[in-house]
Amino acid sequence: MAECEALRVESLSVTYNGRxxxxxxxxxxQEGERVAVVGPNGAGKSxxxxxxxxxLVPEQGRVEVFGCDPFRRRVPxxxxxxxxxxxxxxxxxxxxxxxxxxxxxxxWLRWPSQRDREVVRQALEEVGLLQLADRRLDELSGGQxxxxxxxxxxxxxxxxxxxxxPFAGVDAASEEAILELLDRLQARGVTVLLATxxxxxAASRFDRVLLLNTRIIAYGPPGEALCxxxxxxxxxxQLAIWEHERGLMLVGDVHCSGGRR
Amino acid sequence: MNWLLEPLTYPFMVRGLIAALAVGVTCAVLGTYVVLxxxxxxxxxxxxxxxxxxxxxxxxRWPLLAGAxxxxxxxxxxxxxxxxxxxxxxxxxxxxxGAFALxxxxxxxxxxxxxxxxxxxxxxVLGVSPADLWLTLALGGGVxxxxxxxxxxxxxxxxxxxxxxxxxxxxxxxxxLLLVMLAVTVVASLQTVGVALVVAMLVTPPATAYLLTRxxxxxxxxxxxxxxxAAVAGLYLSYYLNLPSGPAMVLVCTAVFLLVLPFSSRRxxxxxxx
Numbered sequence: 001m002a003e004c005e006a007l008r009v010e011s012l013s014v015t016y017n018g019r020x021x022x023x024x025x026x027x028x029x030q031e032g033e034r035v036a037v038v039g040p041n042g043a044g045k046s047x048x049x050x051x052x053x054x055x056l057v058p059e060q061g062r063v064e065v066f067g068c069d070p071f072r073r074r075v076p077x078x079x080x081x082x083x084x085x086x087x088x089x090x091x092x093x094x095x096x097x098x099x100x101x102x103x104x105x106x107x108w109l110r111w112p113s114q115r116d117r118e119v120v121r122q123a124l125e126e127v128g129l130l131q132l133a134d135r136r137l138d139e140l141s142g143g144q145x146x147x148x149x150x151x152x153x154x155x156x157x158x159x160x161x162x163x164x165x166p167f168a169g170v171d172a173a174s175e176e177a178i179l180e181l182l183d184r185l186q187a188r189g190v191t192v193l194l195a196t197x198x199x200x201x202a203a204s205r206f207d208r209v210l211l212l213n214t215r216i217i218a219y220g221p222p223g224e225a226l227c228x229x230x231x232x233x234x235x236x237x238q239l240a241i242w243e244h245e246r247g248l249m250l251v252g253d254v255h256c257s258g259g260r261r
Numbered sequence: 262m263n264w265l266l267e268p269l270t271y272p273f274m275v276r277g278l279i280a281a282l283a284v285g286v287t288c289a290v291l292g293t294y295v296v297l298x299x300x301x302x303x304x305x306x307x308x309x310x311x312x313x314x315x316x317x318x319x320x321x322r323w324p325l326l327a328g329a330x331x332x333x334x335x336x337x338x339x340x341x342x343x344x345x346x347x348x349x350x351x352x353x354x355x356x357x358x359g360a361f362a363l364x365x366x367x368x369x370x371x372x373x374x375x376x377x378x379x380x381x382x383x384x385x386v387l388g389v390s391p392a393d394l395w396l397t398l399a400l401g402g403g404v405x406x407x408x409x410x411x412x413x414x415x416x417x418x419x420x421x422x423x424x425x426x427x428x429x430x431x432x433x434x435x436x437x438l439l440l441v442m443l444a445v446t447v448v449a450s451l452q453t454v455g456v457a458l459v460v461a462m463l464v465t466p467p468a469t470a471y472l473l474t475r476x477x478x479x480x481x482x483x484x485x486x487x488x489x490x491a492a493v494a495g496l497y498l499s500y501y502l503n504l505p506s507g508p509a510m511v512l513v514c515t516a517v518f519l520l521v522l523p524f525s526s527r528r529x530x531x532x533x534x535x
Contacts, residue, residue, distance in 0.1 A: 053427045054426070054427065054429070055423065055426055055427065076428075077427065079427045081423060084421070085423070086420060086421050087297075087420070090297060090419075090420050090477075091297075091471065091474060091475050091476055091477050091480050092416075092420060092476070092477055093475075093476065096476075096477065097420070100413075100416070100417045100420065100421070100424060101424075101428075103413050103414065103417050103428055103430070104428040104429060104430070106413070108410075108411075108414075109410055111412075111413075136475050152424070156428075
């Protein structure tokens with residue numbers, strides 16, 4: 001892993017629709033790291049991503065992406081929102097949507113070049129959708145749609161990728177395809193932040209876990225960040241109800257083993 | 262064949278035909294964005310709200326374009342600032358009818374009121390002067406050039422505004438550019454279709470194309486084809502049946518749409534929600 005800092009967030013506070021969404025959030029991510037962002041509903045995970053990608057302006061604090069302000073950055077940041085609010089009957093194919101990720105790279109007054117088409121082809125192959133390139137969006141399953149938007153983020157060739165709940169409402173095949181993709185991205189040194197509800201996944205597949213509930217409750221390797229005390233603080237009374245046995249079993253597991261990987 | 266060629270022996274008919282063709286293509290191309298972005302009501306409102314600007318310019322003998330553009334921008338701004346207080350469609354309704362009423366009131370102060378108003382509302386393709394024709398061609402050509410130049414940016418913005426912002430595209434600039442182009446297109450269409458019906462030329466050809474294709478560029482090309490056909494067919498209808506040119510062109514558009522409708526698997530999407 002390079003020593004370079006991919007992301008630095010400093011004393012970030014955001015008020016969203018009249019309530020505090022994030023308060024005094026400070027952390028940094030090294031290039032090539034894979035970070036799971038976990039926390040209860042309304043913890044500010046999506047807000048955090050929207051600030052990092054430059055969709056929201058924070059009242060306080062600072063965000064730096066590879067040393068640049070998100071509003072002035074030259075480095076592309078790939079962002080896969082939790083739910084794409086798009087018209088699925090829009091007359092575009094899967095390949096057209098992925099090509100949209102290239103628009104900034106192409107530059108003004110340019111049409112897609114051979115190289116752009118090749119990047120799109122690779123991105124589609126990467127998520128296993130090459131044979132569906134000419135499909136329309138309303139012909140896709142939820143998982144295929146999610147993979148289309150991930151391919152679009154890949155086509156930006158961004159060194160930093162943010163994925164907000166990519167596994168929500170996704171079939172098992174798509175989940176496996178996304179997980180395999182994460183491994184290949186890490187081998188290439190792409191930094192990934194991924195918000196998820198799945199604590200098992202966060203503990204087993206990520207270098208670091210950011211446990212968030214408006215403030216940062218814990219940040220570190222899964223074994224340190226996820227323990228009964230921190231989970232209790234993040235989820236409060238919710239934990240027993242939420243995730244049922246699976247979540248509780250995980251807590252014990254991580255606590256005893258002191259963290260894997 | 263003679264009935265096809267006969268009208269073209271009059272220079273004013275040739276000018277009218279060229280103007281109608283330019284308007285048919287320009288409206289259809291820009292209208293593709295209007296349809297896909299769900300801006301039909303907004304486009305209609307903008308067209309009507311341009312009337313006071315045109316009326317003032319007409320009365321003061323300023324260039325009509327300047328008045329129309331100013332009115333278009335004021336309208337877009339007024340609708341935008343009212344949106345925080347009432348729902349968007351309500352805001353459009355208020356601004357649109359208010360501006361339109363002002364335009365009619367202003368025009369009523371002229372002696373030739375009825376003729377002038379009819380011409381602005383429904384077009385007067387036979388009155389296209391050589392200067393009008395050049396203006397229409399220049400405006401239409403300008404709009405087509407801008408669409409070609411920002412084609413992929415407009416596509417991204419129409420499909421997914423959030424992506425447009427994360428890609429750091431100048432979304433506010435592009436949105437206003439689209440509004441300015443709408444205003445320009447309405448002005449270009451003033452002589453041939455008129456403000457009351459221009460929305461049909463914007464919306465119906467792309468909607469017909471949408472029934473037939475699943476790709477964006479073919480949709481735009483097909484829409485332009487339907488727009489051209491409506492311009493020619495409408496003009497001949499207008500010549501032989503002595504109809505105003507605007508309604509004639511719009512009726513052709515509507516007829517083509519109704520003809521295509523039974524052959525489309527997508528008709529449920531366009532009529533009655535998604």
